[in-house]
Amino acid sequence: MKQLFRIATNRFTLDWHRVRESDHAVLAQSMPVMGRLRLVPHDDGLLWRDLMMRSGVPDALAADASDPNGPPLYEQTEYQIYLRGANDGDRVELRHRDPVITRALNSQENGRVVHGSVNFRGQIGRSLFSIYVNGNRTLDFEVEVFPTKIDYESDYQDIVADVQSILTNLAYEYLRSTHQMGKLSSDRPPSKLEWLVLIEQIIDELDVAMNHIAQRPSRGLVRRERTTRLERIRRVDSRVRSQVRRGQGKGSLVRLGGISVREQIVERPAELTLDTMEHRWLRNQLVDVQRTLGQIASIYDSEAELSSRRRQTSDGITRLKIRVSRLLNLEPIREADGNPPMGFASLQLVSAPGYREAYRLLMFLKMGLRLEGDLIQLAVKDLEVLYEYWTYLTVVRIIQDEHGPPQNLDALFRVRSSGLSVQLKQGETQQVAFSTGKHRTIRVKYNPQFSDQDKTLIPQKPDILIRFEQDGWPIIQLVADAKYRIDATDKYRQQFKSFGPPADAINVLHRYRDAILELDQTASDVPGLQRSVVQAAALFPMNLTPDADFRDSRLWQSLERLGVGAIPVLPSNTAFLKGWLLSAVRQGGWSMADRAIANSADVRSRDWRVAGSEAVLIGTLRSPGTQEHLDWVVSERLYYHPYAKTQPRQHHVKQVAIYTPASLGNPGIRLVADVRSFDFVERSEITTPWPARRNEMMVLYRLSPIRPMDRDIEFTAQDYMPPQGRWTTRLGLERARSVSEVALETEPEWRLLEWLLATKKPFSIRLDSARIQDAENPKGRAWFHFESGDKVRFDGMNGFLWRPAEGNGGYFSLKDLIQHQGTWS
Incomplete structure (x- = not known):
C-alpha cells in the first residue's frame, strides 16, 4: 500500500493510499502526468501542519495550500482513505455529490474516524470532496482521475469530441463521481x-x-385615476383644467376665482410601483x-x-x-x-x-453545452460506455468513407432517454445501411439482440454487428465487441505475443460466432438454421502502430485462421480496424465464405452426400488365375466388365474397387482406382494373357494407378460376393466395414445403420438384386432384417418401407420409423 497524499490540519488528518502497486500509465504511452490536489478551505481557523505530503511534489510545496499539484489518480483503481478528527469528540464526515463514490466508507469511534475504499471505476476527470467537522464544511479538495489505457490529452478528448459530434448529450450524465470542464454553446437549445x-x-x-x-x-412610475377634493390637488395638469372648464366632477358647485367648480374632480398622480x-x-x-x-x-x-x-x-x-x-x-x-x-x-x-x-x-x-472550456462542470459518461459509442461511430465512418453516406443517416442519431440520461438506441432499429451495388447491402447495427426462441436458447447481444446481404448468398456477418479492458500481465503477453482483452472477452466472441444463427432462405431444399458469423473481433484501447509487432501476435493472426481475435483501436490508431473492415467490405460472397471456419461434421456430411451420388463398381477377379488377373489389372491399369443394357451405372462409374478372394489371403476389398475413361469394346479386342471364354460386349475402364484402400473392407461369414461383382457408391465404399455394408448406397440407409449400431439393435443385411436407379429418386436394395421377423428397406422418396412379420406394413420417415421400432427386438 502506497501513500499518495496527506492533508494534515489542526481540525483533522486525511490519508489517501493506493491499495496495489502498479505502473498505471504504462499502457497509455503518454508523457508522465501531474495530478491535481486543489485545497479550498472554508474555515478561517484552519491551520496547516508540517505533516502535509503529496507524492511526486517537493516537500517545500506539499504544505502550500495554493499549489494545485498532486499525485495522479487512475480509473479502475482501489484507494484506501483514513480521515480522523484532531480533537476528542469531533465528528468528521467525507462528503461527495455522488453517493456511489462514498458508499464504501465507514464511520467509527462515534464519528471521529471515517475510513474505507474509493474506486472511480471508469470515470475520468476532476472530482471534488468535502470534509465536514461537527457538521460544518471545513475543507474542499479536488483530485483528478486519469485513464490507464489511453492518452488523456489526445485519445480521451478525441473520443469525447467524436461522441459529442453526433449528439452532445451522449457524452453527459447528470450525476457522476468526476467531471470535465465545459462551456456554453448558442448553436442549439x-x-x-x-x-x-x-x-x-x-x-x-x-x-x-x-x-x-x-x-x-x-421602481417605476404609474398613473392611476382617483377622485380628489379640490384643496388636495397638488399638480394642475391639462386633464384637471379640462374638467374645470367643462364643469365635470362630483359634488356641488363651488366658486373658485370667479369660476364654478365641482367639489371633487378626477386626477392621475404619478406613483412608484x-x-x-x-x-x-x-x-x-x-x-x-x-x-x-x-x-x-x-x-x-x-x-x-x-x-x-x-x-x-x-x-x-x-x-x-x-x-x-x-x-x-x-x-x-x-x-x-x-x-x-x-x-x-x-x-x-x-x-x-x-x-x-x-x-x-x-x-x-x-443555451447548450460543450465539453471544452473552463466555465461549467459537466459529468461525463463512464469511459467504457464512451468507448463503445466511439467504436460504433468509427466503424460507420470507415464504411462511409468507402461507400458514401448511408441510406438512412438519421438512424445513426436515434437515442433513448432514461430520466436525465441519453443513450444510443439499441437493437434492430439502431442500424445504418450502405448500398454497395445493385444487389448488395451492408448494415451496421448497434447492440442488436438475438432472442428469437426458435433460433437461440440464450439471448445474444453483441456490441456491433456488420451484416452483408447479397443476392444468391445467405446472410454473412462480422461481430465487433468493444472491450475497454486490457490484460497486461507477462503471462498473457507470452501466450498471445501482445497485450489485449482478457480471456473471458475472447471466449464471448466464440459464443457469438456459434450462437448467432440465421434462417438460410437461399437453400434449395428446406431452409434451416445456420451460423452466419464468419469472424468476431474484440476492439480494445491500445496505441499500437501498424508497423509494430502486433501483426505477429496470435490475437491478429487468429482472426483469419480461427475467425476470432482482437484489434487495437483508438483515435490515434484505427489502421488495424480499417484494414480488417475493408478486407471484408471489398470482397464478395465467395471470399467472405472462405473466411468461415467449417464444421467438420458439416464438411463430412456434404462430402458423403456427394459420395452417395458417385457410382462405384466392386470388381471381382477370374478363377482360376486370380493372381494373374490382379497383376494384369495393376500393370495395365485396365478393368473390363460385361456390358448390361439394364445397368446405366456403367456409364457413370467414378471408381473401381477390387475384391480379392480367399485364394489370395484374407478375402475382402483392399484396392481401388479412379476411372479416367471408358470404352465399349468386344472381348476379343482386349489383349490379356489368358484367352477369352466367349466374345461379348465389354465396358473397358482405364484406371489411375491402383492404390490400397484407406481401410480394408473385410469379408465376414454372413457376407456374399457375386461372381460378376457388385455395385455401390463412393459413400458405401468409404464407410463400409464389411462386404455386406458396401451395398448401403444412400445416405438414409447409413443414417439407419448408425442408429442401429448406436442402440445395439441386432440385425442382418440381405440384398435384392441390382436394379436400374433413378438419379432423381435413388432407392436402396439392402433389407435390414430383425429378430422379430420385421424388415426395412429404403424406398427413395417414399421413405422407409417397413414390412412386419405379421400384418400390414407401411412407409415411414426415419424419425417415425424409430418411434415404431419397439417390436424389432
Whole structure:
C-alpha cells in the first residue's frame, strides 16, 4: 500500500493510499502526468501542519495550500482513505455529490474516524470532496482521475469530441463521481440534462442577484385615476383644467376665482410601483424554471424505488424547486403581475446592478453545452460506455468513407432517454445501411439482440454487428465487441505475443460466432438454421502502430485462421480496424465464405452426400488365375466388365474397387482406382494373357494407378460376393466395414445403420438384386432384417418401407420409423 497524499490540519488528518502497486500509465504511452490536489478551505481557523505530503511534489510545496499539484489518480483503481478528527469528540464526515463514490466508507469511534475504499471505476476527470467537522464544511479538495489505457490529452478528448459530434448529450450524465470542464454553446437549445446542469451551476449566483434586486429594486412610475377634493390637488395638469372648464366632477358647485367648480374632480398622480416590465420578465423566467423543474421531478416521482444516484438527483431537484419558490416570493417579483411584451428588453434589465447578472444567468438556461472550456462542470459518461459509442461511430465512418453516406443517416442519431440520461438506441432499429451495388447491402447495427426462441436458447447481444446481404448468398456477418479492458500481465503477453482483452472477452466472441444463427432462405431444399458469423473481433484501447509487432501476435493472426481475435483501436490508431473492415467490405460472397471456419461434421456430411451420388463398381477377379488377373489389372491399369443394357451405372462409374478372394489371403476389398475413361469394346479386342471364354460386349475402364484402400473392407461369414461383382457408391465404399455394408448406397440407409449400431439393435443385411436407379429418386436394395421377423428397406422418396412379420406394413420417415421400432427386438 502506497501513500499518495496527506492533508494534515489542526481540525483533522486525511490519508489517501493506493491499495496495489502498479505502473498505471504504462499502457497509455503518454508523457508522465501531474495530478491535481486543489485545497479550498472554508474555515478561517484552519491551520496547516508540517505533516502535509503529496507524492511526486517537493516537500517545500506539499504544505502550500495554493499549489494545485498532486499525485495522479487512475480509473479502475482501489484507494484506501483514513480521515480522523484532531480533537476528542469531533465528528468528521467525507462528503461527495455522488453517493456511489462514498458508499464504501465507514464511520467509527462515534464519528471521529471515517475510513474505507474509493474506486472511480471508469470515470475520468476532476472530482471534488468535502470534509465536514461537527457538521460544518471545513475543507474542499479536488483530485483528478486519469485513464490507464489511453492518452488523456489526445485519445480521451478525441473520443469525447467524436461522441459529442453526433449528439452532445451522449457524452453527459447528470450525476457522476468526476467531471470535465465545459462551456456554453448558442448553436442549439439545451436538453433537460444540460438545462439541469446549468440551473444547478447558476443557482447560487442567481440567488445573490435576485436578493440584490429585492434590497435595491428599481421602481417605476404609474398613473392611476382617483377622485380628489379640490384643496388636495397638488399638480394642475391639462386633464384637471379640462374638467374645470367643462364643469365635470362630483359634488356641488363651488366658486373658485370667479369660476364654478365641482367639489371633487378626477386626477392621475404619478406613483412608484414594483410592477415593472423588468420584474415581469424576471417573474416569467422564474416561473418557467419552476415548471421545468417540476417536469424533470415527475420522471422520478413515478418510480417506486430509486437507486442512490437517482434518489440524490431527486432530492437535488426538490432543493432547487424550494430555492426558486423563495425567489418567486421576493417582493419585487411577487408584485409583478402580467406578461412583458414579446421580445421585451430594456437598458435597465441588461445594465443595472443585480438585473444584468440575473438576466445573463437566466439567458444561460437557453443555451447548450460543450465539453471544452473552463466555465461549467459537466459529468461525463463512464469511459467504457464512451468507448463503445466511439467504436460504433468509427466503424460507420470507415464504411462511409468507402461507400458514401448511408441510406438512412438519421438512424445513426436515434437515442433513448432514461430520466436525465441519453443513450444510443439499441437493437434492430439502431442500424445504418450502405448500398454497395445493385444487389448488395451492408448494415451496421448497434447492440442488436438475438432472442428469437426458435433460433437461440440464450439471448445474444453483441456490441456491433456488420451484416452483408447479397443476392444468391445467405446472410454473412462480422461481430465487433468493444472491450475497454486490457490484460497486461507477462503471462498473457507470452501466450498471445501482445497485450489485449482478457480471456473471458475472447471466449464471448466464440459464443457469438456459434450462437448467432440465421434462417438460410437461399437453400434449395428446406431452409434451416445456420451460423452466419464468419469472424468476431474484440476492439480494445491500445496505441499500437501498424508497423509494430502486433501483426505477429496470435490475437491478429487468429482472426483469419480461427475467425476470432482482437484489434487495437483508438483515435490515434484505427489502421488495424480499417484494414480488417475493408478486407471484408471489398470482397464478395465467395471470399467472405472462405473466411468461415467449417464444421467438420458439416464438411463430412456434404462430402458423403456427394459420395452417395458417385457410382462405384466392386470388381471381382477370374478363377482360376486370380493372381494373374490382379497383376494384369495393376500393370495395365485396365478393368473390363460385361456390358448390361439394364445397368446405366456403367456409364457413370467414378471408381473401381477390387475384391480379392480367399485364394489370395484374407478375402475382402483392399484396392481401388479412379476411372479416367471408358470404352465399349468386344472381348476379343482386349489383349490379356489368358484367352477369352466367349466374345461379348465389354465396358473397358482405364484406371489411375491402383492404390490400397484407406481401410480394408473385410469379408465376414454372413457376407456374399457375386461372381460378376457388385455395385455401390463412393459413400458405401468409404464407410463400409464389411462386404455386406458396401451395398448401403444412400445416405438414409447409413443414417439407419448408425442408429442401429448406436442402440445395439441386432440385425442382418440381405440384398435384392441390382436394379436400374433413378438419379432423381435413388432407392436402396439392402433389407435390414430383425429378430422379430420385421424388415426395412429404403424406398427413395417414399421413405422407409417397413414390412412386419405379421400384418400390414407401411412407409415411414426415419424419425417415425424409430418411434415404431419397439417390436424389432
